[in-house]
Every structure is written in structure tokens, then in C-alpha cells.
Amino acid sequence: MKILLIGEASFLHNTLKKGLVERGHRVTTMSDGNGWHDAPRDIDLRRNLRWGKFGGLWVVWQLLRHLPQLCGNDVVQIHNYQFVPLMYRWNTLLLRFLKLTNRCVVKGCFGDDPQIFRRQAQGVPAYSDTYWSGQLQNTELHRDRIAEVTDHGAEASWRKTTAMADALVPCLYEYWLDYNEPPYAAKLHYIPLPMECEKMVRWCDGEMVKWCNGEMVRWCNGEMVRCVGNVTTSPSHPNNSQLAPSHPITILIGLQPKRDFMKGAMKIAMFVEEVARRHPGKVQIKYVEGVPYDEYMRLLAEADVLVDQLYSYTPSMNSLAAMARGTVVIGGGEEEYYEFIGEDTLRPIINVRPDVPDEENIATIERALFTDGMLERMQREGVEFVHKYHDYRHVAEQYEQLYRSLLAKG
Structure with missing residues (x-):
């Protein structure tokens, strides 16, 4: 055609x-x-x-x-x-x-x-x-x-x-x-x-690895190291949860002050700040504003979690770009959306919404970040979700x- x-x-x-x-x-x-x-x-x-x-x-x-x-x-x-x-x-x-x-x-x-x-x-x-x-x-x-x-x-x-x-x-x-x-x-x-996502995340000896500064990397004993093992395009052990690093969880918050009334990222940032206060030394928050696109994509890949939109009902392009890179998203992931697309297993998004009490959103984020294995599972499911529906x-x-x-x- x-x-x-x-x-x-x-x-x-x-x-x-x-x-x-x-x-x-x-x-x-x-x-x-x-x-x-x-x-x-x-x-x-x-x-x-x-x-x-x-x-x-x-x-x-x-x-x-x-x-x-x-x-x-x-x-x-x-x-x-x-x-x-x-x-x-x-x-x-x-x-x-x-x-x-x-x-x-x-x-x-x-x-x-x-x-x-x-x-x-x-x-x-x-x-x-x-x-x-x-x-x-x-x-x-x-x-x-x-x-x-x-x-x-x-x-x-x-x-x-x-x-x-x-x-x-x-x-x-x-x-x-x-x-x-x-x-x-x-x-x-x-x-x-x-989404064009096949080069964003790989698995090395059963563990998820990411691109960082042009190299394939993973966490080992709390430090980021190059991946030199057997790299594949899909997990050999889908339930493997050994990825969890001992470093603080890195949360990326992209600021758009003039558009925040449409996005609500700063409101989510308040929830994240409260979670960080409750868990001293275990959460690292990075605020970014006005960085070039390529730099922002690199920061996405390095982060463990991205703060996206409070008012979104489903994942946006920004959310999908993060998920494709193995970064968990705090944003929109309503249950009726999963039902609409026929997905009954994967739940890769930390779903927050503006019509519930702040404490409920804080509890949702806290549970996802500090329940053993949950963040790692969502990282894997995010990659799988994007490949399954958005390739x-x-x-x-x-x-x-x-x-x-x-x-x-x-």
C-alpha cells in the first residue's frame, strides 16, 4: 500500500x-x-x-x-x-x-x-x-x-x-x-x-539488565557493573527476583511547571516525598526539568521508578517508554483498562488517582516499593506488557x- x-x-x-x-x-x-x-x-x-x-x-x-x-x-x-x-x-x-x-x-x-x-x-x-x-x-x-x-x-x-x-x-x-x-x-x-523497544532491556544470566551510558549494566552487591554474561532478549527465568539492588530506590520526577495542572506530577511527588521520609536512606529522588530528549531517555533507563501523571487513566507514551526500559511507573493503570484489552495477569503500573484520599495513594506507592519482590516483578511485567501490546x-x-x-x- x-x-x-x-x-x-x-x-x-x-x-x-x-x-x-x-x-x-x-x-x-x-x-x-x-x-x-x-x-x-x-x-x-x-x-x-x-x-x-x-x-x-x-x-x-x-x-x-x-x-x-x-x-x-x-x-x-x-x-x-x-x-x-x-x-x-x-x-x-x-x-x-x-x-x-x-x-x-x-x-x-x-x-x-x-x-x-x-x-x-x-x-x-x-x-x-x-x-x-x-x-x-x-x-x-x-x-x-x-x-x-x-x-x-x-x-x-x-x-x-x-x-x-x-x-x-x-x-x-x-x-x-x-x-x-x-x-x-x-x-x-x-x-x-x-513503541520501538527491543533494544532497551535484556536479560543476563536470568537477571534484568539495562542500558546505561551505552553499555549493558546490572546491579551486583549494590554496585552497577557491566553485563558480561549470556545476554538474551527474554528472561530465561521469568520469576527470578534477584535483580533487587541494595542501593536506594531511585525515583525520577520530570517537572513541567507550566503543564503540571494537566499532569499532576508534583502532587505525586508529595506522596513520594512522604514515603521517603518514612523510609530514611532507602529512596533517592531525582527532579529533572528541561533536559534534552536523549538525556531524559538515559535518565529513564537508570531510574527504578518514574513519576508520571496523576490524572491519566492508562499509560501514556512517557509511561510506556519507561516501562520498556524496565522502569516502574507511578501513574494511570485502572483495572477496567486491563479488562478492556483482555489482560488478566500483568499489572505493571503503580496506579494512583486524584479522587481518593492522599493517604491511600501514599500507601499504594509504599506497598509497591517495599513489599519484597513486588518492584522487581513490576519491572519485568512492564517490559513484557510493552512488548505484548505496544511493539x-x-x-x-x-x-x-x-x-x-x-x-x-x-
């Missing part, structure tokens, strides 16, 4: 392309790089800031230059209703053109949009960054964020692009919940986030099946 992926969300399309190409498809990516992520793309749509308000002319020129790539595809997939960095009405017009000149169009449900905020206000899912404990929360803090996807033509653009799409693909369970109602349910297809090759196969079913319908 000839496939065009337009827009980007946390490397989703970039990673998906790798899986689709390995399956023999011709894939082109077109995006602005998703801001600071600067994701690789074949056609660059990033606005030239030196042009000020006329930066959109550069984007239009790029679209005109690459008009042949915009036409004649079997599948065009856009990441949301504003898939190119132009005004909303231009996105709507562009999608009409793509609909006419390609065989089918798929729209991703990969982030904020009017439907998600509308359903969150109704308590779907049970809690989110804008709603918990039976009521809207932080309304002033979210005012501008919600206005961005409901005002200035955004609502109309979202409605029209959603109607034109042949299929809607949410990448998170909570997004699926938000869209699982008429008239969207009929063309709704949940497909999980793709980019498996995810690409699911997208391929969806594409073929749409093409078969004509």
Missing part, C-alpha cells in the same frame, strides 16, 4: 512508519515535527518563525511543492483535526481535497479535541485532568486550553474532519471511551501506541488490518 501519514503526536506516526515499511508498504510522513520533539519527517511543514504571520505561506508552498505525494495514496492518516500548521478552515479544505484524491482517510484521536473535553465534563472516564470526584476541576486553569479547541473555528473543523474520516483511531482507552457513542462508535477502532511491529499489523478492511469496502 501507498500510505501518507500527516501530523505527529509524540513520535506515533514516525514509529508507525517504521513498522509499516518493514511490512512492505510505501510510507511518507509529513509534519511540523510536533514542536520540541522535532520528530523526523519526509516532508517538513514547520512554520518559519522569521516570517511572522506569513509563516503559513511557507507551509502552503511546501504542500504545493509536494502535491504528487498528497494524491493517489491508498491511505491518508491525519493525527487530529488540525493536522497541518494552518488555520482551521484550511485544514478542513485540505482534508476535502485529500478525500477526493485518495482512496480512504483515517483520522487519529490522539489528543485534546472538543469531543474529549465534552465527555470529560460528563464524567467519562471516571476521572481526568478536568474532572474528578463528581465535578469539574481546575476550570480556570483549563479555560484557555479548552477554548483553544472549541473557539476560532476549531469546533467546526473538528466536526467536519471527523465526519469526513472513514475511520477514527483512538490511541488511549480513555479516548476510546470518549468517542464510544453515536455517531462515532460505528467507525471507531482502538489501536494502542507503538511497533504488532501495532503496525493492526493498522494494516484496518487499512485493508477500509479498502475492501471501496
